[in-house]
Amino acid sequence: MSDHPQSFWSKYIFSFDHKVIGIQYIVTGFVMAGIGALLSILIRLQIAWPGQPIEFLGKLFPEGMPGGYMMPEFYIALVTMHGTIMVFFFISYVLVSGFGNFLIPLQIGARDMAFPLLNMLSYWVGLVSALVMLGAFFVEGGAAASGWTAYPPLSALESAVPGSGMGQTLWLLSMALFIVSFTMGGLNYVATIFSMRAPGMSMMRMPLTVWSYFVAAILGLLAFPALTAGAVMLLFDRHLGTSFFLPAGLVVGGELVQAGGGSPLLWQHLFWFLGHPEVYVLLLPALGIAFDVLPAFTRKPVFGYRLSVYALIATGALGMIVWGHHMFVSGMSPFSGEYFSIATMLITIPMAIIGVNFLASLWGGRVIFKTPMLFALGVVAFFGTGGLGGLFLGNATADIQLHETYFVVGHFHFMIGGVTLMGTFTAIYFWFPKMFGRYMSEGLGRAHFWFTVAPFYTLFLGQHFLGLQGLTRRYYAWDSYQYVADALPTNVLLSVAAFVLVSGQVLFLGNFVWSIFRGRVAERNPWQATTLEWTTASPAPHGNFGEHIPVVHRWPYEYGIDAGGEDFADQSVAPDRAPVTA
Amino acid sequence: MQAAVTATVTGSALGVGSELRNFQLRLGMWVFLGTVTMLFAAFSSAFMVRSAGTDWHAMPLPRILWWNTGLIMLSSVVLDYGRRCANQSRWGSAAAAVGGAGLLGLLFLLGQLDAWRQLAQAGISVPTGPFAASFYMMTGLHALHLMAALALLGWGAWRLWRGALDDEVAVRGVASLCATFWHFLGGLWLYLFAMMLLL
Numbered sequence: 001m002s003d004h005p006q007s008f009w010s011k012y013i014f015s016f017d018h019k020v021i022g023i024q025y026i027v028t029g030f031v032m033a034g035i036g037a038l039l040s041i042l043i044r045l046q047i048a049w050p051g052q053p054i055e056f057l058g059k060l061f062p063e064g065m066p067g068g069y070m071m072p073e074f075y076i077a078l079v080t081m082h083g084t085i086m087v088f089f090f091i092s093y094v095l096v097s098g099f100g101n102f103l104i105p106l107q108i109g110a111r112d113m114a115f116p117l118l119n120m121l122s123y124w125v126g127l128v129s130a131l132v133m134l135g136a137f138f139v140e141g142g143a144a145a146s147g148w149t150a151y152p153p154l155s156a157l158e159s160a161v162p163g164s165g166m167g168q169t170l171w172l173l174s175m176a177l178f179i180v181s182f183t184m185g186g187l188n189y190v191a192t193i194f195s196m197r198a199p200g201m202s203m204m205r206m207p208l209t210v211w212s213y214f215v216a217a218i219l220g221l222l223a224f225p226a227l228t229a230g231a232v233m234l235l236f237d238r239h240l241g242t243s244f245f246l247p248a249g250l251v252v253g254g255e256l257v258q259a260g261g262g263s264p265l266l267w268q269h270l271f272w273f274l275g276h277p278e279v280y281v282l283l284l285p286a287l288g289i290a291f292d293v294l295p296a297f298t299r300k301p302v303f304g305y306r307l308s309v310y311a312l313i314a315t316g317a318l319g320m321i322v323w324g325h326h327m328f329v330s331g332m333s334p335f336s337g338e339y340f341s342i343a344t345m346l347i348t349i350p351m352a353i354i355g356v357n358f359l360a361s362l363w364g365g366r367v368i369f370k371t372p373m374l375f376a377l378g379v380v381a382f383f384g385t386g387g388l389g390g391l392f393l394g395n396a397t398a399d400i401q402l403h404e405t406y407f408v409v410g411h412f413h414f415m416i417g418g419v420t421l422m423g424t425f426t427a428i429y430f431w432f433p434k435m436f437g438r439y440m441s442e443g444l445g446r447a448h449f450w451f452t453v454a455p456f457y458t459l460f461l462g463q464h465f466l467g468l469q470g471l472t473r474r475y476y477a478w479d480s481y482q483y484v485a486d487a488l489p490t491n492v493l494l495s496v497a498a499f500v501l502v503s504g505q506v507l508f509l510g511n512f513v514w515s516i517f518r519g520r521v522a523e524r525n526p527w528q529a530t531t532l533e534w535t536t537a538s539p540a541p542h543g544n545f546g547e548h549i550p551v552v553h554r555w556p557y558e559y560g561i562d563a564g565g566e567d568f569a570d571q572s573v574a575p576d577r578a579p580v581t582a
Numbered sequence: 583m584q585a586a587v588t589a590t591v592t593g594s595a596l597g598v599g600s601e602l603r604n605f606q607l608r609l610g611m612w613v614f615l616g617t618v619t620m621l622f623a624a625f626s627s628a629f630m631v632r633s634a635g636t637d638w639h640a641m642p643l644p645r646i647l648w649w650n651t652g653l654i655m656l657s658s659v660v661l662d663y664g665r666r667c668a669n670q671s672r673w674g675s676a677a678a679a680v681g682g683a684g685l686l687g688l689l690f691l692l693g694q695l696d697a698w699r700q701l702a703q704a705g706i707s708v709p710t711g712p713f714a715a716s717f718y719m720m721t722g723l724h725a726l727h728l729m730a731a732l733a734l735l736g737w738g739a740w741r742l743w744r745g746a747l748d749d750e751v752a753v754r755g756v757a758s759l760c761a762t763f764w765h766f767l768g769g770l771w772l773y774l775f776a777m778m779l780l781l
């Protein structure tokens with residue numbers, strides 16, 4: 001498999017190899033993350049020092065910040081693009097597409113994905129989608145400015161704000177391409193997991209990482225088309241004179257809009273039908289990865305494997321029917337509100353089961369605090385903190401108060417921002433040896449962990465309290481409201497935390513690049529872990545597993561046993577060489 | 583737990599080579615059709631929500647749509663005949679049937695185009711109202727999917743034509759893949775047509 005000659009292009013650029021495609025996604029995602037982080041710095045500057053000019057930024061953005069003063073339409077474009085980039089082009093690319101591609105075939109004992117060509121196309125369409133999104137910064141009127149949720153009429157009327165013009169059109173096109181790309185990838189995940197498992201790898205022997213990708217892929221495949229439909233209709237509204245989403249009697253800028261009878265709420269339903277499942281598409285892989293990393297550093301099996309599998313599935317299923325909790329204040333009937341509240345509370349049951357299984361997996365373990373473990377513990381901590389906020393928001397009664405405040409911003413940054421960020425770094429530090437054959441530096445890794453977790457907690461826990469105080473999100477001149485005037489010192493503190501958080505990532509970047517070339521050389525199984533990717537060389541060769549596919553004899557968490565001097569057995573170890581516990 | 587675990591399907595139990603490939607393609611096709619279903623479910627829910635609006639005026643649909651409906655149903659029958667021929671290794675008839683079904687599909691598309699032309703001549707265009715907009719949008723997107731299916735049918739007919747020279751299991755797989763996609767789009771049309779007639 002590995003011996004036929006390949007040119008540089010077919011090996012590293014237009015590669016069919018799932019590992020190369022995975023790494024391409026990861027690198028692309030991190031570049032996008034850098035851009036998203038820069039946008040967040042501009043946002044935090046404005047929040048901490050509203051109305052104060054920053055001259056050199058005025059030179060960089062002559063239209064968005066003339067004389068260094070933030071324009072409101074630039075601010076809202078920054079917020080929009082920050083959210084869109086981080087959700088769809090950072091976390092989704094690195095965690096879901098990047099590590100999904102890299103890990104699934106390796107962990108189920110396959111040589112590649114079921115449809116390698118489709119897989120490559122998925123990456124290239126995905127890259128185009130990212131470029132189209134970034135391109136919006138350079139068109140007339142600038143990037144889209146209707147929030148990452150693209151609510152009409154801001155997104156439907158080209159005249160609404162400058163970003164409602166070309167920028168919004170590109171946003172919609174980019175999202176459509178993103179969905180096409182995800183669909184190709186998701187098809188591959190499902191087909192590969194169903195049909196390419198190694199002999200002996202039954203569904204109930206798959207690592208929880210693979211299970212989480214499996215559920216996430218199905219969830220995405222079923223939920224994303226709703227936004228495709230919405231995007232088509234929105235493009236019709238914008239360019240063909242229809243009014244799917246434009247209500248009658250709409251007045252914008254003092255002028256009556258010539259459109260009738262449409263429903264802006266229809267868009268909200270379509271968007272959140274994608275939007276809520278999307279947050280689980282991103283969250284579940286982080287949870288699955290934590291489940292696989294924890295036992296390698298506690299040297300004991302995960303607790304409640306089966307229950308966790310069922311909880312992942314239940315979360316996915318319930319995740320499809322709770323989208324309305326984003327719309328409690330939209331004037332929906334109280335009965336619908338009650339339904340969405342109850343459904344949302346139901347979903348906390350499987351989520352809590354996963355949380356308890358995390359804790360029980362740690363219980364009594366002799367924890368080895370290596371960098372991947374630190375970040376995996378971060379997943380657990382952030383999951384608990386974010387979930388707590390979710391409990392408040394899920395109650396329509398409380399949410400009517402908290403909606404559109406910084407409480408929501410804090411909540412979702414812990415979840416879709418934090419759990420997933422921690423999961424991403426867990427995965428990077430843990431599988432780096434398998435990708436590049438070297439370790440990342442422990443010292444830098446730990447420093448990176450603390451420089452990430454400490455400012456992260458400050459920033460986003462702090463936002464919860466500002467939200468309770470009534471501070472609204474997305475207002476560029478929030479300080480013109482007297483009742484929140486005393487939030488200024490807190491906001492300065494939070495902005496400083498944000499700057500520390502972003503600068504802390506330099507530690508990661510340096511470590512990553514340095515380790516690729518200079519890191520300590522890693523052996524085949526550096527963490528003494530049990531899943532199949534650790535049975536092959538580091539870095540894993542083309543075709544993954546030498547001449548023979550491994551045969552699976554046991555579940556993926558065979559830790560804490562007595563196996564001839566070792567305390568673990570990988571999934572391919574025959575029963576006569578080590579006891580089989582499950 | 584052990585026994586139950588090993589009893590579930592594993593990769594190797596699915597067979598190897600062309601059989602495995604057929605399974606993967608069939609699976610991929612069904613998952614894809616699942617996403618297409620969700621796409622049109624979203625369009626239909628929008629259609630229903632909009633149909634409650636005050637500016638909703640259902641319009642009489644061009645008569646030719648009935649003929650088109652007949653065409654696409656006929657093409658499904660022909661295609662299925664082709665699939666059965668493939669199973670009996672009658673490659674010539676199989677290729678002809680799949681190709682013929684494709685031609686009927688092409689006629690369907692032309693018929694849809696004519697429906698658009700008739701509407702446009704009557705002065706009904708996309709911005710006329712939500713019903714007209716939905717009509718153009720949904721028939722257009724259905725047609726786009728149908729074109730993709732036509733490309734698949736073309737390729738299928740060619741594979742069947744060379745059937746005996748090729749790996750027969752694989753070719754049968756292609757025939758059934760064509761049939762799945764095509765029947766699905768036929769059914770989708772029936773659903774869309776009925777919805778537009780009734781609402």
Ligand code: HEM
Binds near residue numbers: 279282326347
């Ligand atoms: C314990 C489970 C959870 C509950 C009960 C919950 C509940 C809610 C509710 C009710 C809202 C709407 C708040 C509002 O706009 O007024 C919300 C917002 C949000 N949640 Fe959660 N959530 C949970 C878990 C998660 C998870 C796991 C993620 C992501 C991984 C997530 C991501 C988000 C995002 C991104 C938003 C805000 C979207 C926006 O308005 O921009 N949530 N959550």
Ligand SMILES: [Cu+2]
Binds near residue numbers: 279323326
């Ligand atoms: Cu939600």
